[in-house]
Amino acid sequence: MESNLVKFANNVDYHLFLQLFEHVEATAQLDKQAVAAQKLKILSKTYLFDKISTTAAEAKVENTDEDKKAFDEKLATLKAESDKVISSIDKASDEERESVFQYAKALYENGKYSESQKILKEISTVMKSRQLLSSQWGLLNISVLTNNYKAATEQFETLEAMIYRERISESEKLVQRNMLLNVALFLYKKHHSAEDLFSFFHKYESVLAAGSIHLLRYYIAVALLKADFDVLNGSILPIIQSESYRYQDSFTQFIEALLEDFDYERAEGFISKMESLCDKDYFLSTVKDQISTAAKNLVLSVYGIVHKNQDISPFVKKLGGTQADVGTFKHEPLKNNEDKNIENRLKDLEQATSSFLESLN
Template identity: 25%
Template structure:
């Protein structure tokens, strides 16, 4: 900016501010592409300490979301997250407020981007400052985190941490999706889990972000019921299992055969007796080491987050949970 002011006498801070306000006008008129272009230029003309820098980041993210440019929106989301996390926001309480807004806006990106469900878990569950924001300000976000964990076959280990969070927050928030997890993994109530799974189908069908995950969710939820039931009983009647996963016996047998084949489960089907016999599945020492390391990291981060929360609580300033953005 200093260089431009030296080279071009007509360029000054008021001109740069006018560029921002013009971009804001284009955004409000629905010209999101034009707004995004001007905000992109505006960001390179101002330092991170500029009064409009944070508003610029929010506006650029909003423009890309409304244009459904999910790759670019993800980059802008990460840029905004980095800005908030580097303590550029004045107070800890304001940082909490900004993270709360970021969590909600991120749903548009995460549930439309190809890698979004991985990123939901990485941000909401693995980063204590964002998990703390969810627990403090918006526990209803647990619905989306739970759906991401259930439908993610690559991050099955996240279920253990999710169960702990759902138990802690059950007094503040619960819905059929979180209750399904409680029934299955806390109470081992398979009849209750089956009932909640039916309710989940209705909930997902009417949720803006989750409706596209419906089939994937139902399939993976049945898989969790199957795995948990087999882990407890080891030898199961196909008829009983079909009842637990809400299928006809013949349909359930085909489903189990495909499941064993595709997931390489250590199990056999006795068609004459109508039984599924599970083998023993030992957890490798390597996986145990990874799990223990992740738990240690999580505890360390949670302790650091608790210290930050106590410091924020000692601050006399108070902000409302939700406030109007300047952009």
């Protein structure tokens, strides 16, 4: 099973994680009974009893109705308590508001998203910080799960602003932003806005590196799609260098081979591996060709940056590109001493490229 999938389990709601798991279930050539057993472990964190029953049968595991009966009783009690105060929620006590919130949460866990959403909208205006954040997370997750991505985008932006202004600890803000980084991919899956995802990842790249290093693949992907050489070389490469002991895949290895080791042939070899990884990836499968083209153009553009006045047609031909592809990735002029890192790397790159060109002759 694709190892990156597992890393999402601790960073997104289980209902969202099921979407990723079911993608693997549908596309990977794996033992169905073993996959069902793993899926059952995920479902055990929810109250999606219909799915639990079906999956238990597929996994050939005995399943009883005891949990469902206990949950139904709990849900009925929560509903009765909620019905008493929902019409005058603005006058309700903190304890009464909490009972309404718990009812909405139980409905969500049971997969009754529309009913949960209706209640969460009603109570979100009167909830306090922690409950308010939880309510907004519920609304965001429901919008994603029900494919209402216009509402999800608005709720995502609201939640980001709320995390900034709410009186919660800095460590809690870090956790919340880390979760947002992971959920951002679900919005990208629908809209394919590399620009938006790139901007968000770039804004919180320190959070990404600290809490969700598995997202580095997607940061590289959108940077490639955006054709941003300076971020790949100046921001992403240092993360790869410092975090390679924690995370590696063909995307990080491609950047490392090209921009650190200056090994063009090895970098080219990683492109096909990136394509294979995209085929399996829930978020990248539909943009595989664009990523592959962008990766090839990055190699050509690096050549163009370093050897402006040299004939690099042998290498362009070898990579199956055209001269027009060479300028795809733009490199901004150096502005201050902080950019000397890029300048020094380009000098190293020029030396390595000269050696490589000689090997082609």
